[in-house]
Each structure stands twice: as C-alpha cells, then as structure tokens.
Amino acid sequence: MPGAKFDIAYLFDYFPKLLSTLNVTLTIVSLSILFGLGVGFLVALPRLYKIPVLRRLSEVYVSFFRGTPILIQLFLIYYGLPEMLKLVHIDVTRTPVLVFVVLTYSLHAGAFISEMIRAGVTAVDRGQAEAAYSVGMNGYQTFTRIVLPQALAISLPVFANLVIATLKDTSLAFTLGVMEMTGKADTLITLGQHYIETYIDLAIIYFVISFALERLFRLLERRLLRHERRERTAGKRFGRNVPSLRGLLAESAGVPKGGAGG
Amino acid sequence: MIRLRRITKFFGRNQVLKDIDLTVEKGEVVVILGPSGSGKTTLLRCINYLEKPNAGEVAIGELAVDCKRPSKKDIQALRRKTAMVFQHYNLFKHKTALENVMEGLVVVRKLAKEEARERSVRVLEKVGLGDKLDAYPSQLSGGQQQRVGIARALALEPEAILFDEPTSALDPERVGEVLEVIRNIAKEGITMIVVTHEMGFARDVANRVVFMDGGVIVEEGDPKIIFSRPKEERTRQFLKRITPEANYSI
Amino acid sequence: MKLDPAFIWTAFVKLLSAVPTTLFITVVSVAAGFLLGTAIALFRIYKVPVLGPLSAGYVTFIRGTPMLVHLLLIYYGLPAVIDGVSAAFGWSFRSVSIPYVVFALIAFTITASAYLSEVVRSGLLSVSSGQLEAAYSVGMTTPQAIRRIVFPQAFAASIPNLSNSFIGMLHGSTLAFTVSVVEINAKAQIVASTNWKYFEAYIAAAVIFWGLTVLIERLAGVLERKINIYNRGGVA
Numbered sequence: 001m002p003g004a005k006f007d008i009a010y011l012f013d014y015f016p017k018l019l020s021t022l023n024v025t026l027t028i029v030s031l032s033i034l035f036g037l038g039v040g041f042l043v044a045l046p047r048l049y050k051i052p053v054l055r056r057l058s059e060v061y062v063s064f065f066r067g068t069p070i071l072i073q074l075f076l077i078y079y080g081l082p083e084m085l086k087l088v089h090i091d092v093t094r095t096p097v098l099v100f101v102v103l104t105y106s107l108h109a110g111a112f113i114s115e116m117i118r119a120g121v122t123a124v125d126r127g128q129a130e131a132a133y134s135v136g137m138n139g140y141q142t143f144t145r146i147v148l149p150q151a152l153a154i155s156l157p158v159f160a161n162l163v164i165a166t167l168k169d170t171s172l173a174f175t176l177g178v179m180e181m182t183g184k185a186d187t188l189i190t191l192g193q194h195y196i197e198t199y200i201d202l203a204i205i206y207f208v209i210s211f212a213l214e215r216l217f218r219l220l221e222r223r224l225l226r227h228e229r230r231e232r233t234a235g236k237r238f239g240r241n242v243p244s245l246r247g248l249l250a251e252s253a254g255v256p257k258g259g260a261g262g
Numbered sequence: 263m264i265r266l267r268r269i270t271k272f273f274g275r276n277q278v279l280k281d282i283d284l285t286v287e288k289g290e291v292v293v294i295l296g297p298s299g300s301g302k303t304t305l306l307r308c309i310n311y312l313e314k315p316n317a318g319e320v321a322i323g324e325l326a327v328d329c330k331r332p333s334k335k336d337i338q339a340l341r342r343k344t345a346m347v348f349q350h351y352n353l354f355k356h357k358t359a360l361e362n363v364m365e366g367l368v369v370v371r372k373l374a375k376e377e378a379r380e381r382s383v384r385v386l387e388k389v390g391l392g393d394k395l396d397a398y399p400s401q402l403s404g405g406q407q408q409r410v411g412i413a414r415a416l417a418l419e420p421e422a423i424l425f426d427e428p429t430s431a432l433d434p435e436r437v438g439e440v441l442e443v444i445r446n447i448a449k450e451g452i453t454m455i456v457v458t459h460e461m462g463f464a465r466d467v468a469n470r471v472v473f474m475d476g477g478v479i480v481e482e483g484d485p486k487i488i489f490s491r492p493k494e495e496r497t498r499q500f501l502k503r504i505t506p507e508a509n510y511s512i
Numbered sequence: 513m514k515l516d517p518a519f520i521w522t523a524f525v526k527l528l529s530a531v532p533t534t535l536f537i538t539v540v541s542v543a544a545g546f547l548l549g550t551a552i553a554l555f556r557i558y559k560v561p562v563l564g565p566l567s568a569g570y571v572t573f574i575r576g577t578p579m580l581v582h583l584l585l586i587y588y589g590l591p592a593v594i595d596g597v598s599a600a601f602g603w604s605f606r607s608v609s610i611p612y613v614v615f616a617l618i619a620f621t622i623t624a625s626a627y628l629s630e631v632v633r634s635g636l637l638s639v640s641s642g643q644l645e646a647a648y649s650v651g652m653t654t655p656q657a658i659r660r661i662v663f664p665q666a667f668a669a670s671i672p673n674l675s676n677s678f679i680g681m682l683h684g685s686t687l688a689f690t691v692s693v694v695e696i697n698a699k700a701q702i703v704a705s706t707n708w709k710y711f712e713a714y715i716a717a718a719v720i721f722w723g724l725t726v727l728i729e730r731l732a733g734v735l736e737r738k739i740n741i742y743n744r745g746g747v748a
Contacts, residue, residue: 063722071687
C-alpha cells in the first residue's frame with residue numbers, strides 16, 4: 001500500500017486543517033436531527049393513534065429506512081431524486097450536494113426517531129394518562145403535559161445514541177464529494193500521502209465530539225430523570241453489585257455445596 | 263347527586279355490566295363490595311368514562327350523559343365533576359407531590375399558580391404530608407403516595423371522589439394510615455364511592471353498601487344490616503369467604 | 513434519462529452474486545467480534561485489573577469513532593506495522609500478499625467487538641443476582657450456575673440487541689467498497705458504471721438489503737419467542 005513515511009509532525013499540522021471543516025460536519029448533524037425530529041413525529045403519530053392506511057405507510061417507511069444501509073440511501077437519493085423531480089419538471093442539477101446529504105440523513109434519522117417516540121410513549125404506564133383524564137385534562141393536555149415529558153426522558157439515551165450515530169454517519173458524505181471532515185481528510189491525503197496521520201487525527205476529532213456529546217446527554221438525562229433516582233439505584237442486578245457476586249463466586253469455589261452467602 | 267341508569271358494558275363478547283342502576287346522594291359514602299370479576303371496578307370507571315359504557319346514562323348533578331353518543335365535551339365535564347383515587351396511585355412520576363396536586367388545579371381549573379399552591383399545600387398538610395411537598399413519587403412509600411393521590415383528588419373539590427381499591431396495592435402495615443385519611447374525609451360530608459375489600463372500613467364508614475356479583479347489583483343497603491343479616495345467598499357466601507372469622511380453617 | 517424498470521431486474525440478478533461476500537464479511541466479523549466482545553465484557557464485569565479499564569477505554573473509543581475510520585486506519589496502518597515488524601526481523605513476508613478482504617474483516621471485527629461487548633454486558637447485567645444465589649442454593653457449582661442459569665437468561669434478553677448489531681454490521685459492510693472489496697454496494701457501482709443507471713442499480717441493492725434485514729428480524733423474532741417459551745416453562 002502506498003503512502004509517505006510516518007511523520008508525527010503531520011499529526012499536528014493536519015489537526016487544524018481538519019477542524020476547519022468541523023462546522024460542515026456539525027451543520028449536517030444538527031440539520032438532520034432537527035428535520036429528523038419533525039419527520040419522526042409525523043411518522044410516529046399515525047401508528048400511535050392507529051390511523052388506518054397512514055399507519056401502514058409509516059410502517060413501510062420505517063422498515064425501509066431502518067432496513068437498508070445509509071450509504072445505499074445516500075446514493076439512492078443522490079441519483080434518484082433528480083430523476084424523479086425531472087418527471088415533474090423540477091431541475092435540481094444545480095442544487096448543492098449538501099442538500100441531498102441532509103435530506104438523506106433527515107429521512108434516515110426520522111425513521112429511528114419515530115421508533116424512539118413510539119417506544120417512549122408505549123413505555124409510559126397507562127395509569128399516567130388515566131390519572132390525567134381523572135383530574136379533567138383533555139387528550140392534548142394529557143399528551144403534552146404528562147405522557148410526552150415522561151416519554152422524552154425515557155427516550156433520551158436512545159436519542160443520544162442517534163445523534164452520535166448521525167455524527168459518525170456524516171463521514172459517508174465524502175462519497176458524494178461533500179467537504180466535511182472525512183472529505184477534507186481525503187484531499188489532504190491526495191496532496192501529501194500521509195494516510196495514517198490524517199486518519200488518526202480524524203479518529204481523535206470524531207472521538208472527542210462523540211465523547212463530549214455523550215457526557216452532555218448523560219448530564220441532561222440525570223436532570224430529566226431526577227424523579228426516578230431511587231428506583232434506579234434500587235435494581236439489584238447480576239453485575240451491578242459485583243463485590244457480592246465475586247464473594248459468591250469465591251465462596252462457592254471452596255465449598256462445592258455453596259450457599260446463598262451474604 | 264350521581265345517577266347511573268341501565269349501564270351496560272361489554273369487553274368483547276363478555277358482558278361485565280348488566281343494566282346497572284345506582285343512585286348516590288350528595289354527601290353519601292357508598293362502598294361497593296364483590297368478588298373479583300364482579301364488575302365493581304368497571305362500574306366505578308364508567309362514572310368518569312375511563313371505561314366507556316356501551317349503553318345507559320351517567321348523570322352527575324344537572325349533567326346527564328347518554329352513553330350511546332357522548333360528546334368529548336360531556337366526557338370532559340363528567341371528569342371535571344369527579345376525581346379518582348387509583349389502586350396503583352398513578353401519581354405523575356415526573357412531578358413532585360406538590361406538583362401532582364397542583365397540576366389539575368392549574369391546567370384544568372385554571373387557578374392562578376399562587377392560589378393553586380396554597381390550596382395544594384393545605385390539602386397535603388391535611389393528609390399528613392406537609393413535610394413531603396418536594397418529594398418525587400419514587401421517594402415516597404406506597405402509603406405516602408396514596409395519600410398524595412387522595413390529596414390530588416381532594417384539592418379539585420369535586421362533587422364526588424371515586425376510590426378504586428385504594429389500599430389493595432399497599433403493604434399491610436401501610437393500609438391503616440390511608441384508611442384513616444379516607445375516614446377523615448368521609449366525615450366532612452364529601453360524596454364518595456369506594457370499591458374496596460376492607461370490610462371493617464365498609465362497616466364503620468359507609469352509609470350504604472352495594473354488593474355486586476356477575477355484573478349485577480345483588481343487594482344494597484345499610485352496612486349493619488348487610489353484614490349481619492344479608493338477604494341474598496350470594497352475599498352470604500361472599501361475606502363468609504372474606505371476613506376474617508371465616509378464614510381460620512385455612 | 514428515464515427510470516428503466518427492466519434494468520432494476522438485471523442489476524438485481526447481477527447483484528445476487530455479491531450477496532455471499534456481504535454475508536461472509538458480516539458473519540465473520542460478528543462471530544469474531546462476539547468472542548472478543550464477550551472477553552471484553554467479562555474483563556469489565558469482573559473488574560480485572562489493567563484489562564478492565566483498558567477494555568472500557570477501547571469500547572468508548574471504538575464506539576466514539578466512525579466505522580469507516582476504523583477501516584481506513586487498519587487498511588493503511590496495519591500494513592505499515594506488519595512491514596515494519598517483518599523488516600526488523602528480516603522476514604520475507606510483506607503486507608502486499610494479504611488480500612484486501614482480510615483488512616475489512618479485521619477492521620469490522622474491531623468495530624463489532626466494541627458494540628457486541630456492550631450487548632453481552634447488558635445481557636449479563638439483566639440477570640438478577642438472586643438467580644445466581646438460587647443456583648447456589650440448590651447446590652450448583654459456579655460453572656454450572658453460569659452455564660445453566662446465567663447464560664441462557666442473558667442470551668434470551670440479548671436477542672433483540674444481537675439482531676440489531678448483526679443488522680448494523682450487515683449495513684456497515686457496504687463500507688468495504690472503499691478498500692476494493694466487491695460486496696453488494698461495490699457491485700452496484702460496477703453494474704451501473706457501464707450505462708450510468710445508478711438509480712436502478714441502487715434500487716436493486718436497497719431491495720436486497722431490505723430483504724436480508726427483514727429476514728434477520730423475523731429469524732430473531734422466532735428465536736426469541738422460542739427461547740421465551742422455554743424460559744416461561746422453566747422459571748414460572
């Protein structure tokens with residue numbers, strides 16, 4: 001495999017160069033998540049409220065966008081949409097590639113977000129809605145004030161994963177020639193042949209952003225779920241109380257009969 | 263006054279309520295007894311339309327709602343005239359004790375925040391939770407949660423409070439504190455309909471006991487009479503099974 | 513240019529020849545990733561000194577970086593390391609003789625191991641400690657308890673996650689085209705390059721992936737139901 005000799009100086013040299021395209025990456029992520037939330041709500045509602053026909057369409061939509069690789073979706077929309085629009089005499093040949101990328105990621109994220117919303121709403125105990133009705137709230141008040149806030153809190157970890165996954169997926173936009181971070185890395189390599197240095201820098205940047213996002217979401221989650229604190233620590237599980245488990249394992253090692261231990 | 267006329271309810275093909283008539287006067291405490299599956303909880307839930315009756319009429323005060331074609335507005339109105347205390351408390355998990363009580367006052371009754379807060383604090387103090395205003399449901403014991411549930415209902419000052427087995431989910435040692443609170447409310451002359459298995463409570467507090475079985479009201483009347491000289495064989499059998507004296511053989 | 517439905521079918525038939533490659537990459541990287549991931553999960557659960565924290569760092573790093581970057585780092589980095597080591601020891605072996613697909617397999621195994629270690633870990637954590645205590649109380653030894661009580665329950669709880677990870681890796685295998693492995697996605701590009709009917713080719717590719725995904729989901733569903741029946745019969 002070709003490439004120039006490894007030179008640590010390039011690690012530092014390329015860092016700011018890659019970072020200069022970070023805004024493109026973050027723009028794709030934030031726009032996609034924003035539109036994805038809109039799409040996700042629209043797609044989730046027919047299934048939550050069991051609206052005939054629309055509900056089927058939602059299911060097919062979600063199944064398709066979750067059932068095919070995002071890379072294929074990217075190509076499908078990039079090559080397919082202009083041709084479809086040509087049929088209705090809309091010319092998009094001059095539309096920036098970035099639009100197609102954001103569109104694909106929005107539709108993709110929308111499918112996952114609709115599933116997230118559905119799971120979140122279903123996870124809220126029915127008694128919560130009944131209690132809201134019993135104090136006289138109407139359907140809208142019940143949904144927005146009681147069910148949705150709880151559903152969102154439940155969904156937050158899933159949402160965090162989705163945002164981070166979208167960030168990582170933006171690395172695929174380079175296949176269409178978008179100058180986000182991975183695309184920039186591609187050009188740097190064409191110029192200097194310093195593959196490894198470039199990709200290490202790229203990895204570090206993606207990692208730092210993912211890590212920061214994860215921390216941020218965890219803080220948010222702790223805030224949103226402050227009402228659950230006691231319940232969450234109460235769950236005694238196989239590994240969460242490792243000391244006692246290890247105690248059990250150690251104890252039984254010497255005494256074949258074993259006992260329930262401490 | 264609450265008046266149920268010819269209430270009918272099916273779950274699929276299974277008829278759980280058969281033409282039920284029941285009238286509860288203002289200030290009355292009515293206890294509904296019966297074996298599980300007798301339809302007593304369903305009947306209670308029909309009053310505030312958490313369960314939709316297939317036919318009949320629910321009337322509270324001036325408002326009469328035909329169950330065949332209730333409008334959203336009618337259902338809303340029925341719910342605003344009543345409040346419910348649930349078996350599993352159903353406190354809003356993401357809200358504190360105080361917020362749980364305030365929620366209905368602010369959102370439904372459109373009270374000013376300050377006024378709602380004052381009233382909520384007062385009611386929570388009345389159920390003995392003046393020191394738990396800012397606790398989340400997960401930080402409260404079952405008995406405390408149920409007392410918040412009672413406070414939430416009480417604060418709305420409804421025309422009637424519906425109790426759906428309020429003590430069945432509690433640890434035995436917590437039952438007393440909740441019954442005590444309900445007993446005190448009963449003394450204030452609030453109309454109450456209570457579905458329960460607590461025979462002692464029914465005997466002491468109820469003005470009237472309604473015994474249900476198989477989706478019909480078998481017998482109703484003064485608790486002293488029902489408990490000591492039930493007219494119907496089914497009532498007798500049920501009381502024999504459920505009262506503690508009869509349980510020694512187990 | 514107009515949509516050519518006939519070419520979708522032509523492309524579909526041609527793409528079928530690349531399905532084995534895609535499945536091979538997916539199955540190998542998931543299987544190897546599962547073994548590696550289980551080891552990593554156990555290091556973390558039992559808080560093994562050095563290996564435990566190291567595993568945690570590894571998982572965080574891999575999960576925090578795109579799969580594409582893993583692939584490119586391995587593809588360009590590993591040969592340099594191999595050739596360096598080889599030269600230092602005076603071996604004649606050179607990385608050029610390694611087929612491209614091996615780099616894809618190594619990279620994807622690394623990716624999969626991090627995600628699967630989380631699946632295994634949460635599966636094991638979902639089994640309550642009371643289960644282990646109960647196993648001891650009837651006189652089982654630790655290996656017996658783990659094999660007969662903990663693993664089956666953890667596996668049953670993990671099936672949805674395992675299926676998701678598998679699908680994730682199936683979809684991720686499309687990246688292998690960047691290192692010249694001809695899987696479905698690369699094949700679609702090749703098929704379309706002759707007549708520029710990319711849209712048609714990618715429709716065919718999408719249909720294949722969609723079908724495979726639905727199939728995996730169904731299989732996982734059947735497996736889950738089967739195992740849960742067993743569980744219900746055994747426990748309750």
